[in-house]
Amino acid sequence: MKFLHIAWKDLKAEFRTKQMLNSMVMFSFLVIVIFSFAFGKESSIYISVIDRKIVDLLAPGMLWIAFTFAGMLGLSRSFAGEKEEGCLEGLKLCPVDRSDIYNGKVISNTVLMFLMEITTIPLFIVLFSYEIKNIPGLLLVVLLGTLGFIFVGTLLSALTVNTRTREILLPVILFPVLIPVILSAVTATGVLLAAGSIFEIAGELRILVIFDVIFFIVAQLVFEYTIED
Amino acid sequence: MLKKILYSLTAVLILVSIYLVFFYAPIPVDPKSAGGDPENFKIFYFHLPIAISAYLAFAIVFVSSIMYLKTKKQEWDIVALSSAEVGVVFAFLTLATGSIWARSAWGAYWVTWDVRLNTSLVLFLIYISYLMVRQAVDEPEKRARLSAVFGIVGFLGVPLSFMSIRLWNKTTIHPVAELNYSTFSPLLTTLITNFAAFFLLMASLIIFRIGVEHLKEKGNEMKRKNSL
Numbered sequence: 001m002k003f004l005h006i007a008w009k010d011l012k013a014e015f016r017t018k019q020m021l022n023s024m025v026m027f028s029f030l031v032i033v034i035f036s037f038a039f040g041k042e043s044s045i046y047i048s049v050i051d052r053k054i055v056d057l058l059a060p061g062m063l064w065i066a067f068t069f070a071g072m073l074g075l076s077r078s079f080a081g082e083k084e085e086g087c088l089e090g091l092k093l094c095p096v097d098r099s100d101i102y103n104g105k106v107i108s109n110t111v112l113m114f115l116m117e118i119t120t121i122p123l124f125i126v127l128f129s130y131e132i133k134n135i136p137g138l139l140l141v142v143l144l145g146t147l148g149f150i151f152v153g154t155l156l157s158a159l160t161v162n163t164r165t166r167e168i169l170l171p172v173i174l175f176p177v178l179i180p181v182i183l184s185a186v187t188a189t190g191v192l193l194a195a196g197s198i199f200e201i202a203g204e205l206r207i208l209v210i211f212d213v214i215f216f217i218v219a220q221l222v223f224e225y226t227i228e229d
Numbered sequence: 230m231l232k233k234i235l236y237s238l239t240a241v242l243i244l245v246s247i248y249l250v251f252f253y254a255p256i257p258v259d260p261k262s263a264g265g266d267p268e269n270f271k272i273f274y275f276h277l278p279i280a281i282s283a284y285l286a287f288a289i290v291f292v293s294s295i296m297y298l299k300t301k302k303q304e305w306d307i308v309a310l311s312s313a314e315v316g317v318v319f320a321f322l323t324l325a326t327g328s329i330w331a332r333s334a335w336g337a338y339w340v341t342w343d344v345r346l347n348t349s350l351v352l353f354l355i356y357i358s359y360l361m362v363r364q365a366v367d368e369p370e371k372r373a374r375l376s377a378v379f380g381i382v383g384f385l386g387v388p389l390s391f392m393s394i395r396l397w398n399k400t401t402i403h404p405v406a407e408l409n410y411s412t413f414s415p416l417l418t419t420l421i422t423n424f425a426a427f428f429l430l431m432a433s434l435i436i437f438r439i440g441v442e443h444l445k446e447k448g449n450e451m452k453r454k455n456s457l
Contacts, residue, residue: 155382159375163365173358173379177386179351180393187397203396211389218385222378225298 002096006104011111020074024116028070029123035062036127059128060190064182066120067142068149068175071113075153076170078109079161088161088227098224102154109150117142130193137198138189144208145185151215152177158226184208232436239433242426246419250274254419269333272326274419278427280323280349286316286431287356287384294380297373306373309380311438313359315431320353344395351390355383 014020039055082088091101121142125132132138153174160170175182188204198205256270289312297305327346328338340346362379366372 152382156379159362159378160365162371162375163362164367165365169361169365173362176351176354176358177383180386180389183390183393183397204393207389207393207396210392214385214389215382218382222298222381225374225378228374 003100003103006101007107010108014112020077021112021115024070024074024112025119027073028066028116028120031066031069032120032124032127055128056194060186060193063124063189064186067117068182070116071149072171074109074112075157076167078105078154079157080166083161092227099220102219102223105154106150109154110146113146113150117146133195134192134198138192141185141188141192144205144212145181148181148208148211148215149178151212151219155219155223155226158223180207180211236433239429242429246423246426249419249422253415255415269330272330274423276323276326276330278423279319279326282427282431283316283319283323286312286319290316290380291384294377297377303373307439307442309377310363311435311442313356314438315434317356317360319431320349320356323349324353347394348391352387355386359383
């Protein structure tokens with residue numbers, strides 16, 4: 001359970017300034033607002049059924065663009081901050097398994113991203129006038145998608161922190177690997193927003209769970225190589 | 230010596246397979262696979278072997294990445310680099326030959342919702358980013374280690390991408406092979422020859438690339454000796 005200490009340290013440092021969380025929330029708000037402008041008057045409720053259908057098609061993808069882009073902000077800082085102050089050396093000196101550093105980072109990143117997401121969803125509902133029937137289902141999809149994003153993202157964030165172009169490289173190498181997560185999460189969110197039941201998205205949920213399990217295990221195995229000197 | 234035999238065998242087989250494709254291979258008349266000019270089916274004999282070779286090259290990247298992390302021998306890193314580069318070229322050729330064929334058979338270069346198109350594209354993107362990881366690190370040891378990690382993670386993403394893209398949209402307008410082995414035997418001969426030719430081409434290119442890397446090392450060593 002030593003990784004909880006690392007997660008706690010991260011969250012404590014974060015909540016002293018709330019720098020990262022504020023920028024993530026603000027960024028995802030802005031993405032949603034900009035998209036609501038970009039969709040124009042079609043996003044409000046006083047429109048024809050056909051226009052509404054267009055919004056229904058685009059909205060889930062837009063929501064996940066907001067989540068992943070804002071999450072990327074947090075991820076790229078996750079190890080870069082440690083590296084700048086030389087804290088990574090300190091972390092490596094901790095008498096814990098290397099994978100505990102990874103697990104701690106995963107927890108703190110997940111908490112931050114999930115907080116960002118549950119503040120973004122209400123704004124999304126307001127701006128695009130959705131009525132979500134199945135809130136637990138949506139939260140489940142969001143959580144599974146976020147976990148997949150964070151499991152791979154934390155590993156690759158530790159990987160890119162050692163490279164020359166850090167923050168630029170991370171999104172470039174992360175998104176191709178994340179395609180299964182984004183694709184399944186977007187489809188599942190779309191079904192749930194259209195008031196579909198959780199049984200209709202069993203296939204997507206299965207892929208999300210498989211992705212999460214596989215990459216969690218792989219990350220435990222290979223993480224130590226990313227921060228080794 | 231062994232290398233020379235391999236290279237010349239590859240050259241001969243490629244020539245033979247080109248001959249077979251243009252002068253021997255049959256065009257199975259199937260309205261589903263051959264829209265437009267039925268002659269366009271001939272590109273299939275290149276398209277499929279190239280695609281499978283690309284997958285194979287990436288499997289080599291995966292295996293040698295694991296072996297690198299296990300043994301920390303630089304040799305494995307060179308193998309991974311070489312097969313990744315060759316694999317990217319083959320993946321690009323898959324997309325290119327596919328697009329050319331698609332323009333003729335389906336009337337469009339790219340059909341957004343086709344399963345196999347998207348899977349090949351994802352594969353191509355993942356290994357482009359693998360090469361970008363390599364480019365972003367200067368120290369050889371660190372570069373080998375980090376790219377090995379990404380080589381493993383990236384390869385594991387491939388089957389999952391395939392599954393999720395399939396679930397997203399099952400439809401493919403790729404012709405599904407239903408070969409009747411007795412009637413299509415000229416087709417099968419041509420296809421097998423092409424498979425052999427392109428596997429050998431892939432292997433020779435990888436071996437050649439490994440040789441280039443060794444020469445580069447030798448050159449660096451000489452430079453170091455000279456400067457001392």
